[in-house]
Amino acid sequence: MAKSMLVISRQGPWSGPGAREALDIALAGGAFDLELGMLFLDDGVLQLAIDQQPVHLEQKNLSANLQALPMFGVDQLFASRSSLVRRGLGEQSLALAVEVLDDDELSVLFERFDQVVTL
Template sequence: MAKSLLLISRQAPWSGPGAREALDIVLAGGAFDLPIGLLFLDDGVLQLAAGQKARALQQKDLSANLQALPMFGVEELFVCAASAAERGLDASALALDEVQALDAGQIRELIDHYDQVMTL
């Protein structure tokens, strides 16, 4: 049986390649039926902000990748509630409906649940 992987995405969508690389890893894992979860933490929660204007920053829009996650079997999607609140994001108004907001204790439990954890 494949080991489960939790990927923690901590990069803002426009701060460099980290956000895109995290999504690419998760999509690839999902395509191969790897038990995989994705946690948006710190500035990574900004990837979930609705209505981003990536072209204004001459960046590629990540929203299509985010919307594809469930189609690739990636259904374990989490967001740090505190990180979202600190950045003025209401967890109920994020670009993905399927994301579950977690507090610090729940995040510790989540990390313990997975065999491997990777942070980008």
């Protein structure tokens, strides 16, 4: 059985169910006493942008779920630096405290976890 799990969220907040499903998996993982981490990669980093207004898209805001991650034992939060740069997001403009990793640091991150789930 896996002792640690990294959830990789690659979808934007409202481009489909992937972002919400990744959050749900990470939050549920807290019930199983796993070491949990979450990586925001590609369009997934858009979930971290502040001042999102999902009501205009008739969508539910994901920010409450994001803020709840540490309360559910998901306290290792990461974002890809290159994904942030490509989408024009600076570290100071993120709604959640994350460790920003360069591409070479990402491969090391994957090795730290027994199981990796990508959505």
